Amino acid sequence: MKLYIAEKPSLGRAIAAALPQPQKNRQGYIELANGDLVSWCIGHILEQADPEHYDAAFKKWQMAHLPIVPEQWQLKPKTQTRSQLTVLRKLVKQADEIIHAGDPDREGQLLVDEVIDYLNVPARKQQNVKRLLVSDLNRAAVAKSLNNLQSNRLFMPLSISALARSRADWLYGINLTRAYTLQGQKAGFNSVLSVGRVQTPVLGLVVRRQQEIDNFVAKNFYEVHAHLQTEQQAQFIAKWQPSEACQPYMDAESRVVNRALAENVVSRINNQSAYVSAVEEQAKSQAAPLPYSLSALQIDAAKLYAFNAKLVLDACQSLYEKHQLITYPRSDCRYLPSAHHGEGKGIIAMLAGMDESYAAFAHGANSQLKSKAWNDAKVTAHHAIIPTAKSAATVSLNSFEKKLYFLIVRQYLAQFYPAYQYDQCRVEIVIAGGKFFANAKTEKVQGWKALFQRANKKTDQPVSRASSAECANEQLSKQRLPKLVVGEPLLCLYGELITRLTQAPKPFTDASLLSAMTGIAKFVSDSKIKKLLRENDGLGTEATRAGIIDLLFKRDYLQRQGKNIHASAIGCALIEALPIAATLPDMTAHWEATLTKISEKKSRYQDLIGPLTATIEQMIEQAGQQSFAQLPKVPFKRKSKAKKYRPRKKAAAS
Template sequence: MKLYIAEKPSLARAIADALPKPQKKQDGFIELANGDCVSWCIGHLLEQAEPDEYDERFKKWRFEHLPIVPEQWQLKPKPKTRKQLTVLKKLIKQATQIVHAGDPDREGQLLVDQVIDQVKLSQAKKQQIQRLLISDLNLNAVKKALNNLRSNREFIPLSVSALARSRADWLFGMNLTRAYTLAGQKAGFGNVLSVGRVQTPILGLVVNRDNEIANFTAKPFYEVLAHLKTQNQQTFTAKWQPSKACEPYQDDEGRVLHRGLAENVVSRITDQPATVSELEQKQKKQQAPLPYNLSALQIDAAKAFSMPAQSVLDICQNLYERHKLITYPRSDNRYLPKDHHREAAGIIAAIAHNNGQPNEACNKADSSKRSKCFNDSKVAAHHAIVPTVKQLRTAALNADEQKVYRLICRQYLAQFYPDYIFNETKVSVMIAGGLFKTTAKQDVSLGFKALMGKTELKDEQTLPPLEKGQQLHCYEAQLVDKMTSPPAHFTDATLLSAMTGISRYVKDSEIKKILKETDGLGTEATRAGIIELLFKRRFLKRQGKSIIATETGQALISALPLALASPDLTAKWEASLSNIAEQQMSYQQFLTPLLDELQQLVEQAKHCDSQVFAQLPKTPPKRRFKRKAKSKAKPA
């Protein structure tokens, strides 16, 4: 009997639909006419055991127990899905051939591997396990995947990497959450102070931004504009570029802080001759942006519709599992395999049929065009999020699903549009020894930009015909008074952007390099959930569209060492986990130094300044603290 194990029931149904009929629905699996079976997990069927399941003493949270490090790691069945785990274990024992059909990512690999490991299979049987990678639940796509099974052995390093991350997160999250909760309790604060490898640096980002805004002092600065005209009375404007001699009067960003200096420039250039000293004119092209991965989609949906990241992910799961209108949504990849191009015409037709984009926009797409997104070398286990060939019979999408679907369709359709072409002119003008510059851009052909809501030609500034050495006249000089402004509070879009581009917030050059090479803080599948968790744990709150830290969030970050409140630790971990997945590092080489670091961090927690928690809400009833402590001590 061949057994297919899917990660979710929806995937199991899609696999069964692509296999021979007739079929019989059994309790927890689908039986085929030839005796083969398709069964499923319901997400994670197993979870890490709690500390008190290793030792009864750990029910009571005490500093002297920390750090708690299991000698033999234990998994336990999740109570709500124990029945399905029992079904799967029985089927695994009966199967002569097993096909692993977890989602095509690190967690999907580990999730099914752990269920299989619950049954003590022979080494020979384990060696024969096959891997089925599905990123599109439509019938033809599933049939194609079924004809391209791979050996599950190829994915063992990926599974080990996920296992290392899972255990490391448990060790850090559980031990440091207990340590800082106990520190808070000493000061009379009664709630759980959750600490996690990813959630805490994200909170640190928000706290640092809030503090930067709170401590910001606005300062005036000055710009000088030269209004110029040609001999034919055609006008344009250029901005003064301060020379090196002006540096003592500028801030770090080159802004002039001394009004007298700017006034002097105004008086010197008014009603003076000017000369075009440099002229650079180029026609440039801009290619369409790549199709979406999850983070890029969440960022654009937040900008366009103010949608929280978790809502976008939930909508995508519906579009993927229920409606089958998009490919696998938890993807970190923005490229497509070359052979996916053969489906372009069918996908564009489906977009038009499903109102994913207007018919006119679909008709203008050239399905024979092959953009840079079609690149086998850039595609790993999963590819970009794109529409499928599925055509809806009715208007089955709700308003939010339609919005997200249209974004995905627009980004895909852009791959079959021409480049955006524009002329860019850079002009340098000398006036009374001072340098003034301006840049102008004129649209030549909108190309894919026509899809992005840009419906007419717009120029930054229209320049008259100019030549190098041409004589001009500065008929007016203008002093512009400005004030420095603080950075903006984070929003859903900018916080997600910060998580994916976290290297911008790191000073250490080596760690910055690591973070540039990884996917930032968290994964595509976890970022939305981590942000929501920080709201749930009342470390963050919303003020309109702004995301700010609560008093509790501020207090926790102030008590933590920089190593926990910055992304540096995550950078090191992600580099190591990638090395494990690529077989350049072993599990033990990763875990051993991590345990040494954990010991040091627990000691720091014991001696932290717990008085920062003294002004926060006092201890709630004791039984409530105990109940919460057990349920919330899990890492994020």
């Protein structure tokens, strides 16, 4: 008898639907016509044991106990899913062969592996476990995956990598949360100060951005625009490019901060002859944006609909599991297997038949076109999020699901549209010895951009007047240039002084904070760490970023003011109190680099855990030297139980 163990019930039901009928629904599993069984976990049904499980003395938080480093790691059943573990215990004993059907990522690999190990499945049976990889819950896709089973042993490095991450998060979170909570209590803050190797650097990002805003002082800077005319009376604008001689009058961003210098340029070019010194014309094209990864979808949904990251993740899980309208949503990949291109014709036809706005997009799609998204070399454990062949007409979607499905469909259909094509022209003008530049773009083929045009909204509301600087720059950026040739004489009608103000950094929003987490390298100065972060795609994973942000709000470290995200007084004080190493993304960069090497069999489990244990010992020592004076005083409440710290599970934060 074969036993399929899925990660969750929805996946179990999808697998059963592609296997022999008729079937019988049992308590916690499905019995197939041929006697095989399909059962499931319910996410993680095991969790790392609490410190007091190793030693009863650890139930009381004391500095003398730290660091807590288990010699023999132990898991314990989660209370709410204990009954399902009991079902699996019985089934694995009966099974002749086990098929592992966890989600296609490192956490999904560990989730089922740890159950098989915990239930003491005999070594011989463990050696023969097969791996089923499912990223699309439609019956045809599942059936295809069932015909491509692999040995589960091939994925053991992925499981070891996830195990190392899980234990490392436990060590870091448990020990440092206890250490800093105890130090905070000495300063009168009688609540938990939660510390995690991802959540704390994310909080650090927000706190440092807030400090930059608070300390920002706006300053004027100046630009000069030359209003030019050709001999044929055509007019256009060019912008002054300061020379090297102007450097003493410019700031670090190469902006002119000396008004007298800019005024002098204006006076020198008024009613002066000019000529075209260079013309550069290029035919350019822009490919369609790639299909979505989860983070890319969360960022766009935050920008367009003000959806927070967790809402997007939850709605996507529903579109995947409940409605089976999209492929696996927790993907960090934006590419597709080449073999999937042939399925495009059927998906396009299905979408074209819908009574939805995207049907028009589908009618304009050419299934023969193949964008750069289809690239086997860039597909990782799972591919980009795309619509399945199932029609949305058969299900009822809520407003969140509808909007996200629209975005996913539009991004997919864009892969079957031609590139956006335009001519780029850059002109250099010399006026009174100074150089001025003008740029213009002329659209030739709209291509995929037709899908992303927003309808012009008519309104009777008065339009607020933009500043003169904004109007001038908009005029400069949107102008069309006359046909110009090198050496052509021109007349500068007049020079215009544009006064602008430096802008404070903007507070984080859901979109920009997610962008910062995925592009965290730009917040790091060390070139080696920058490289690690670029290679490992930033802070957190696709599956955990939403949970990390949500957790910081739940712990009152972050607050919302409209769309803006700010750090609370507690969040700011915590970052001030922690050693700088705990608040920067550098440590996570090294962790993720090592975890990737473990999954690729280039490093060992101990290569992460050994150095981390030494780091934790140092940070605990430093805790006693940190000042917690800025933390607000919170009176101790005897009747309330201390909030128990839990290291993150698959969809939570660390």
